[in-house]
Structures are given as structure tokens and as C-alpha cells.
Amino acid sequence: MSNIHPTAIVEAGARIDPSVTVGPYTVIGPDVSIGAGTTVGPHCVIEGRTTIGADNRIFQFASLGAAPQDKKYAGEPTRLVIGDRNTIREFCTFNLGTTQDKGVTTIGDDNWIMAYVHIAHDCVVGNQTILANNATLAGHVQVADQAIIGGLTGIHQFVKVGAHVMAGFASHISQDVPPFMMVDGNPLAVRGLNLEGLRRRGFSAARMAGIKQMHRVLYRQGLTLESARTAIAELPLTHPEASADIALVLAFLDASTRGIAR
Structure with missing residues (x-):
């Protein structure tokens, strides 16, 4: 495929649409599937049972589909599923799911995911969200559609963040945040509604x-x-x-x- 750089390694078994572009020194594992129109930058590693949809833009140094950071993980055939039209910036890390949950980490469509974002095992991220730089989602977190998570914000495992929520910079989210709310701080406080959004x-x-x-x-x-x-x-x-x-x-x-x- 002429749009895969000659220094990239695409292992046998990977299912890559002919329109996909892969940058130099990227490594793609044998159980990876990438849909039409997606671009993968240089020095990325996409591994595990990872499915990526169409028209995504994955920037350099992303790590997608690595084993979960969970001591209980023993190599089970779990998955990472990423939808369509997502922007995934530099140094993002998205992990596979675990058998302690549904066995899949899921990212929906049209998300804007900035540099250094970590999405841990079994998370569910909806559609049209914004995760700003260094936002960190622990295991089993759910972020619903059109939520905005501020930079350097950490979300505790099993927490649910509702639709249209806006979480401010460097917030510590350890309890569920209902839809439409605007929160920030450590300890977290509900400041009002995300009216402008x-x-x-x-x-x-x-x-x-x-x-x-x-x-x-x-x-x-x-x-x-x-x-x-x-x-x-x-x-x-x-x-x-x-x-x-x-x-x-x-x-x-x-x-x-x-x-x-x-």
C-alpha cells in the first residue's frame, strides 16, 4: 500500500483499509482493524484486539490497545473499539478492557481528545466529547455525550459523568456528575449549570x-x-x-x- 510509510511495521493479519495512511515507524499489530480514511501519524503503536473506525486522525506517539494497567489482567482476549471521526492527539494512551467488566473499552464518534489523555480499561466515552490535555480516566469510567473534561482532571474508577457536563481545569471527580452540571475543584463542587454549552x-x-x-x-x-x-x-x-x-x-x-x- 503506497500510503503506508516503508518504515512502518504492519503485522500480518491486520485489516487496514486501502485508504488508510500510516506514518513512519508506526507499529500495527495483527489483530488491529482500521477503517477508511483514517490517518495514523508517525511513531504510534496500535496493538491488541483494536478496532478503529473511519476518518479518524491519530497523531504521533499515540499508544492504543495496550494491555490494561490492572494487575488482574492475564492476557484475556479483550478489546478496544474506537468509532469514527475522532481526533486523538499526541501521547494518548487507550487500554483494552478486562474480564471484570464487559471486556471492551469504547470510544464513540466525533470526539476531540487532546494530548496525553489516558483512557483506562473498560471506560465508555460517548460522542462529541472534549477531553482536554492530561485528562485521566481510571478504569470503568463512563463519560456521556457532549461532556467536556478540563485539562489535568482525574476521574476516579467507576465514576459516571453525564451528558453535557462541563468539568473545569484540574478537577478531582470521585462521585457521579449528573447531566448538564458545571463542576470543578478538589474537593469537587457543583458550580451551576453548563448554560452556555x-x-x-x-x-x-x-x-x-x-x-x-x-x-x-x-x-x-x-x-x-x-x-x-x-x-x-x-x-x-x-x-x-x-x-x-x-x-x-x-x-x-x-x-x-x-x-x-x-
Whole structure:
């Protein structure tokens, strides 16, 4: 293939679309699959049972599909799956899954992943997220669609970060963060709603009103979590335009295992 540099090593068995570009000194293992239009920069290592979709741009020195940093891992046939149109900058490290979970680390589509980001075993990253420089996801972390994780932020294992969350620079996230919230700090604090992000994504005034009321109930009225959940469940009666957003928050609260950041 003329668009694979002669110094690159592509092991027998790798499934590389003819349109893929591979830079010098990159190493691609035998169980790797890379889809159409993806470019892989120089000095990358892509190994393990790794599947990469179409039109991704992987910059130099990335390490994708290495064994998880988990002492229990014993070489089981786990996977890394990366979707389409992702930007993966320099020195990113994404690991395979483990058999203690579903056995797969998953990154969705259209994500903007900056330099030195670490995505550990069994993480699930949604679509259209931004992970800024040196953001670090421990094992089993979930980051939902259109969340933004600030640089130098660490996320504790098993934590869930909801859709449209914005986490500020150098935050320590050790509890689940419900959708739409803006958080930062160490210890972490909920500062308000990611209102500017919602406006940019075309949320109507009526939807925003329902989300604001959810925030008041959850964080400003001194209610227990159980009482707040009950009150939020009644909000579609007064904010029908935000029914889907309310359902999203209720589902997140029900799925929380580490308790929510309050």
C-alpha cells in the first residue's frame, strides 16, 4: 500500500483499509482493524484486539490497545473499539478492557481528545466529547455525550459523568456528575449549570427552564436525594418541553453507584 510509510511495521493479519495512511515507524499489530480514511501519524503503536473506525486522525506517539494497567489482567482476549471521526492527539494512551467488566473499552464518534489523555480499561466515552490535555480516566469510567473534561482532571474508577457536563481545569471527580452540571475543584463542587454549552447546542428557552428547575431542586432547596428525585419526577407536568431532559437525569440518578456530586 503506497500510503503506508516503508518504515512502518504492519503485522500480518491486520485489516487496514486501502485508504488508510500510516506514518513512519508506526507499529500495527495483527489483530488491529482500521477503517477508511483514517490517518495514523508517525511513531504510534496500535496493538491488541483494536478496532478503529473511519476518518479518524491519530497523531504521533499515540499508544492504543495496550494491555490494561490492572494487575488482574492475564492476557484475556479483550478489546478496544474506537468509532469514527475522532481526533486523538499526541501521547494518548487507550487500554483494552478486562474480564471484570464487559471486556471492551469504547470510544464513540466525533470526539476531540487532546494530548496525553489516558483512557483506562473498560471506560465508555460517548460522542462529541472534549477531553482536554492530561485528562485521566481510571478504569470503568463512563463519560456521556457532549461532556467536556478540563485539562489535568482525574476521574476516579467507576465514576459516571453525564451528558453535557462541563468539568473545569484540574478537577478531582470521585462521585457521579449528573447531566448538564458545571463542576470543578478538589474537593469537587457543583458550580451551576453548563448554560452556555446548552445554548450553543440549540436548547430552547423552555427546555432550559426545565433544566434550571431540576438544578434548583437537586442543589438549592436542601432536599434529600430521595426527596429531590421525587420532585424532579413531577416536573414534566409544569415543564413538558424538558420531559426528555428530565428523564435523562432521572435515569442517571437511578444508575448512580458512587453517589452524586452535591
